[in-house]
Amino acid sequence: MIEINKTRIYKKGGDLLTKNPYTKKYEKIDPRHSKLAAAVKKGLSQTGIKENSRVLYLGASHGYTPGHVSNIVGKGGLVFCVENSVVVARDLVLLCKEKSNMHPLIFSADKPGDYKDRLVGVDVVYQDVAQKNQVGIFLKNLGLVKKGGFGLLALKARSYDVSKKPGVVFKEVLKELEKETNVVDFKLLDPYEKDHAFYVVKKK
């Protein structure tokens, strides 16, 4: 088993795995279900998520990737899971009951002021929300991250602007992010996710 680029995501044969600190078992993370795994599979150089990191996760959904992020940060880390759909958050809340390093926050990521007081010392913001104002939401939440912390953005081109070609959107977003952050990596997520890109930025 080999750790990929110090991400605490491991490769065994064709599979990617993270280690659950509660059960001590390795769990498969599928690049077709997780943009984080897809980006790592595509050769992402770094995620900024380490053991004991505190991660603000936006668009937590049922908890698939957040559960793996909880494995990556371990028992000493924290994952604040923001999700605005009460229906999908049901599974998320159950998962958070099983794993004490995960905390559900049923809020809109568009209004970080509503949940900022529930956070403590965030090292990394991870966003996967497929909204028109994805970049604006990301930059607002990056404001909650410590100086020098990381931001990971999974971007869906069609949600950002359906009238533009994905390649045009990806360049436009890169420019937007470069104005306010240091962009340290960028990967296209095909063939795992069509018309999606993944950006890694460091807060200035």
Ligand SMILES: C[S@@+](CC[C@H](N)C(=O)[O-])C[C@H]1O[C@@H](n2cnc3c(N)ncnc32)[C@H](O)[C@@H]1O
């Ligand atoms: C593509 S899914 C996320 C999948 C998840 N990141 C994973 O890999 O397991 C996007 C999620 O973002 C949520 N979402 C969309 N807009 C949001 C917002 N403004 N605030 C919080 N969650 C939002 C949706 O309800 C949906 O559950």
